[in-house]
Each structure stands twice: as C-alpha cells, then as structure tokens.
Amino acid sequence: MTITARWRAALLACALAASAGLSFGHGNNDDDAHATTRGPLVIGHRGGGNGYLPEHTLEAYALGIELGADYVEPDLVATKDGHLIARHEPNLINTTNVKDLPQFAARRRTVMLDGVPETGFFASDFTLAEIRQLRAIQPLPERGTAFDGKFQIPTLVEIIDFVKRKSAEKGRRIGIYPETKHPTYHQQLGLALEDRLLAVLTRAGWNRKGAPVFIQSFETANLRYLRSRTPLPLIQLVDADDVRPDGSISYAKPYDKPYDWVVSGRAGLFSDLLTPAGLAEVATYADGIGPWKLYIRSSACTLAGGACSDINGDGLVNEADRKLLPPTDLVQRAHAAGLLVHAYTFRSEQRRLVSDYAGSPAAEYLMFYELGVDGVFADFADDASAARVQFLLKTDPGYARCLVKDICGPRGRR
Numbered sequence: 143m144t145i146t147a148r149w150r151a152a153l154l155a156c157a158l159a160a161s162a163g164l165s166f167g168h169g170n171n172d173d174d175a176h177a178t179t180r181g182p183l184v185i186g187h188r189g190g191g192n193g194y195l196p197e198h199t200l201e202a203y204a205l206g207i208e209l210g211a212d213y214v215e216p217d218l219v220a221t222k223d224g225h226l227i228a229r230h231e232p233n234l235i236n237t238t239n240v241k242d243l244p245q246f247a248a249r250r251r252t253v254m255l256d257g258v259p260e261t262g263f264f265a266s267d268f269t270l271a272e273i274r275q276l277r278a279i280q281p282l283p284e285r286g287t288a289f290d291g292k293f294q295i296p297t298l299v300e301i302i303d304f305v306k307r308k309s310a311e312k313g314r315r316i317g318i319y320p321e322t323k324h325p326t327y328h329q330q331l332g333l334a335l336e337d338r339l340l341a342v343l344t345r346a347g348w349n350r351k352g353a354p355v356f357i358q359s360f361e362t363a364n365l366r367y368l369r370s371r372t373p374l375p376l377i378q379l380v381d382a383d384d385v386r387p388d389g390s391i392s393y394a395k396p397y398d399k400p401y402d403w404v405v406s407g408r409a410g411l412f413s414d415l416l417t418p419a420g421l422a423e424v425a426t427y428a429d430g431i432g433p434w435k436l437y438i439r440s441s442a443c444t445l446a447g448g449a450c451s452d453i454n455g456d457g458l459v460n461e462a463d464r465k466l467l468p469p470t471d472l473v474q475r476a477h478a479a480g481l482l483v484h485a486y487t488f489r490s491e492q493r494r495l496v497s498d499y500a501g502s503p504a505a506e507y508l509m510f511y512e513l514g515v516d517g518v519f520a521d522f523a524d525d526a527s528a529a530r531v532q533f534l535l536k537t538d539p540g541y542a543r544c545l546v547k548d549i550c551g552p553r554g555r556r
Contacts, residue, residue, distance in 0.1 A: 180534065180550070181511070181530045181533060181534050182511050182515055182516055182517050182518060182530060182533075183212050183213060183484065183516060183517030183518070184210055184211050184212050184213075184517070184518065184520055184523055184526040184527050184530060185211065185212065185213045185214075185215055185319050185484060185517050185518065185519045185520065186202075186203065186206030186207070186211035186213060186214040186215055186520065186523050187215055187486065187487050187488075187519035187520055187521050188202065188215060188217065188230060188521065189202030189203045189205070189206045189214055189215070190202070190203070190205070190206020190207070190209060190211035190214055190215075190520060190521070190522075190523035191203065191204065191205025191206040191207075191208070191209060191523065192206070192521055193285065193489070193490060193521040193522040194285075194286070194522075195280075195289050195293070196237070196278035196279055196280050196289055196290065196292075196293055197230065197237065197278070197280075197281070198216065198217060198228040198229055198230060198237070198278065198295070198296070199228075199278045199293035199294070199295070199296065200293070200294075200296050200300065200301070200304050201289075201292075201293050202293075203216075203301065203304065203305070204304075204308065205523075206523045207305075207308050207312065207316055207523075209522070209523040209524035209527060210523050210524060210526070210527025210528075210530075211316070211520075211523040211526075211527075212316065212317065213316070213317040213318060213319040213354070213356065214301070214305060214316070214317075214318060214319065215318075215319040215320070215321065215519065216228040216296075216298060216301050216318060216319075216320050216321075217229060217230045217231075217320075217321045217323050218298060218320050218321060218322055218323055218335055218339065219231070219232045219265045219266075219323050219324075219328070219335075220265065220266060220328055220331075220333040220335060220338065221265055221266065221268055221269060221270050221273055222265075222266055222267060222268055222269050223269045223270055224333060224338065225270040225273075225297055226297060226298040226299075226335065226338055226339060226342060227265060227270070227273055227295050227296065227297050227298070228295065228296050228297075228298065228301060229265060229295065229323075230281075230323070231323065231324075232255065232264050232265050232266060232323065232324060232327065232328075233255070233260055233262035233263065233264055234262065234263045234264065234265055234268075234276065235261075235262035235263050236262075236279075236281045237278060237279060237281050238263075238276040238277065238278055238279060238295065239276060239277050239278075239279055239290070239291050240263045240276050241263065243275065243276070245275075246263060246268075246272070249263050249264075249267050249268070250262065250263055251264070251267075255324065255327055255396075256324060256326070256327060256396040256401040256404070257395060257396055257401070257404060258395065258396050266328075266331050266333055270297070273295050274294065274295075276294075276295055277290075277291045277292060277293060277294065277295075278290075278291075278292075278293045278294070278295060279291065284491055284493070298320065298339070298342050299342055299345075299346075301318065302318060302342065302343075302346045302348065303346075305317070305318055306346075309354075315354050316354065317353075317354030317355055317356070318348075318354065318355055319355070319356045319357075319358060320339060320355070320356075320357055320358070321357075321358045321359060321379070322335040322336065322339065322357070322358075322359045322361075322364055323335075324401070325359060325361050325363075325364040325402070326361060326363075326364075326401050326402050326405055327401070335364070336364050336367055336368055336371075337371075339357070340368070340371060340372055343355060343372075343374070348374075349372055349374065350373060350374075351373040351374075353374060355374050355375075356374070356375050356376070356377055356430075356484075357372070357374055357375070357376050357377070358376070358377040358378075358379050358432055359376075359377075359378070359379060360379040360380075360381050360400055360401075361400045361401055361402045362378065362400050362402055362403070362415075362427075363400075363402040363406070364402070365378060365427055365428055366427045369427045369428070375429035375430065375482075376427065376428040376429055376430075377428060377429065377430045377431065377432045377482070377484060378415060378424045378427075378428045378430070378431050378432065379431075379432040379433075379486075380412050380413075380415050380416060380431055380432065380433040380434060380437065381397050381412050381434060382397055382398075382412055382413070382434055382436070382437075383397040383398065385436050385440060385441070387442065387443040387450050388442050388443075389436075389440040389441055389442035389464075389467045390440075391413065391434075391436060391437070391440070393411050393412065393413070397412075398411055398412065399411050399412055400412070413437075415431070416431070416433065416437060416472060416475075416476075418475065418479075421475060421476055421479040421481060422479060424479075424481060425479050425480055425481055428481070429481065429482060430476075430481045430482030430483060430484060430516070431476055431481055431482070431483055431484075432483075432484045432485070432486055432519070433472065433483065433485055433486075434485075434486060434487075435485040435486060435487070435488070435510065437470065437472055438469060438470060438472050438473060438483075438485055438510065438513060438515070439466060439467065439468075439469040439470065439509070439510070439513065440466075440467045440470075441461070441464035441465055441466050441467060441496045441498075442464060442465055442467055443459075443463060443464050443465075444463065444464075444465065450463060450464070451463065460493040460494070461493060461494050461495060461496055462492060462493050462494075462495060462496070462497055462501075463497065464496050464497060465496065465497055465498060466496055466498045469513055473513055473514040473515060474514070477514065482516045482517070483514070483515050483516050483517075484515070484516060484517035484518070484519065485510060485515045485517070485518055485519070486518070486519035487519050487520075487521065488503070488506065488507065488510075488518050488519065488520045488521065488522075488525075488526060489520075489521045489522070490503040490521065490522040490525050503522065503525040503529070504525060504528060504529040504532060507520075507525065507526055507529030507530070507533075508529050508532060508533055508536075511529065511530065511533040512533070512537075531545070
C-alpha cells in the first residue's frame, strides 16, 4: 500500500473511531480520567503520528490525536538550563538536524550514558534558546524523510497547552503519558527530572488525582520517589535487549536491568519485575506495568542451521520470518496483582509483523486486545484505533447497534 493510500485509510479509520465515541467523555471534566475510555487505551508512542512524521513534535502529536490516540507520549530530557523537552534520548544526533549545523559542531562529544559510552550531541549541553534552532528528523530509515528539518522541538509546557487545546477542539479528553528518560543520568548531571515534571504538571493543574496523566519510567527508584509526591498513576516499564531465534528474551547492558539497580548494586534483571514477587513489589509503588510486548507473546524463527531463515523469500530476515509462540500468563498475573498492563511497541511496517499476522497490523492489535492488555503504545494510532473498533464489535453484543446509530458513548451508553 502506498503512503497516500495508507494515509487515506488512516483518516477513514479515525473518523470511524471518533463516531464510535471511543475516547474520553465530552467537556473538560477531569474526574475519573482513566475509566472513561471504551476498550483498551491507544497511547500515541512518541506522538502516535510518528509513523508518518518526525517523532516528538507537535505535528506528530496532532496527527496522533487526529488518528484516535487517547494519550500522547512525550519522552522527557532536560536542557542545560533545566527545561524539559520532548526527545527520545538525551543524545540528539539521531532525531534532530544538530549534526548539520556548524554553530554546534564543537558540542559533539562522548559521554557515559547508563554505563555505556555514547557519542553525539546531548540536550544537557544546550540551552532552550539553542534547542529552538534545531529541527526534528525521522530516525527510522524505513520511514519517509519529506518532513525532516521542518518541525521544532517542543517543551513539556507547550505539549500540555497543545493537548488541552486539542481536547477542547475535539470535544474529548486527551491525556499525556510522559516518560522520564534516564533519570539517574539526569540526577548525576544536577538536572533531576522528577520535581521539574511535577512542577510543570502542578502549574497546569494536572498534578492531582483524576488528571489525564500517566507517568512512566524504566527505572524504579524515581517511581518510588514520585509515588510519595503525586497521586497520578505510575507505570513501571520493563525492557530487554533482544529476542533469540527460539523466542526467549535476551539481556545485555544497558538493557538488562533498571540503571538505578546498577548504581545501587542490586542484582537481577528486568524479568525479575515480572515474577510473582516482582509484580507484588511493583504494586507497592506503581499502578501498572509497561512490558515489551514479547513478554506477553513472543515469536520464534524458522531455524536453518541454527540461524533464522528467510521464510517469506524477500531476501531479508526480520520479524516477518518468525512464527508466534503460545502466549504467557503475564497479563492475568499482573491483573491479579492489581496492575494495569500497557504493552509496547506496536508498529505497522510489514517487516515488523510476525508472519502469523499475514501483513495485517489489525491482526496483531486484535490478538493483544483479546489477551486482555489495558493499552498499547502505537506508532500508528490509526491502526490501533481501527482495530479497537473491530475488537469492540467482536466482544460487545450491543456495540454494532450503538455504532451504526451513532449513540455509542465512552461509558457504554446505547
């Protein structure tokens, strides 16, 4: 399918989702923020429109909202003068045009980021005024670059103002799902993220129970700190390094464990957070988990001489050459521990879809929805939203009637 055709299909899916009343209730009432969505949450990963536009820009957030996202996700890093901006990593080299700007050439350096040397241009070496000179670019090579260099890097303050305005314009509540990126690293720089984040949320009136906000982190100590200072729901992200040919999950630094564990000398791996004891521990300071989706259902290669083989004959070896394994019981165990499950990351490119899905992003979403996840992080919010409509049509006997008559409400009115 061409991008033009895909975009058209996406907008149609968005219209369908909007007519179904899938997202939040009308008006600006913040009460019961996380209970009003009908079906699993669609979380715009890095915006939700970043399958089409450079990530973490107001334009990507706007498109994600148009395509049905209930939340947009700003990953947060700090500038030299303490402002929170939306970038996937402190290193700006892959997501901005900084390397092409001669005035910043001398800023290139190597730092230790979570114990690993990394070379590039780091947000903490730039003031906000200097960040304003940068423009976002598409970091993934398979996605289009037509919009590279056109969009600015937004601050968290700007994102909240934008989301509030969009919520009023759309007549539905839209939330934010900020991630504190590399919190220990920022603390070591004297640029701790947690209090800065809470200060911005407080000024916006969103540091309170019922506000449309989740806060997430791959580290644990900062979530414990936040638990004592905010009633907002917290999500413990659970990472890993890779998946082996047999479908088992591998762990290599720095993706083997939360980095605050490294600093404190705590033994263990990310997977320990998903054991019965680990889930019980998480439940003492967080409201849910955000696991890599392979913890819920993994896939294995067709083996040829001990290596993955090109089963679809396209000359490449990728996820499309893998077969699904049986699902785990993680969702059920997390729910039994009182935890939400928001799985990541869902992408729609053919090479990222396991062969069982036959090239259909909707097939993947439907499978995870049926496994009981409470939300998904999606690069293409349109595909996640359209699949959610299909899921509700399959699972709610009265949904077809209310959908056709345009009387579906987020609380199930029909």
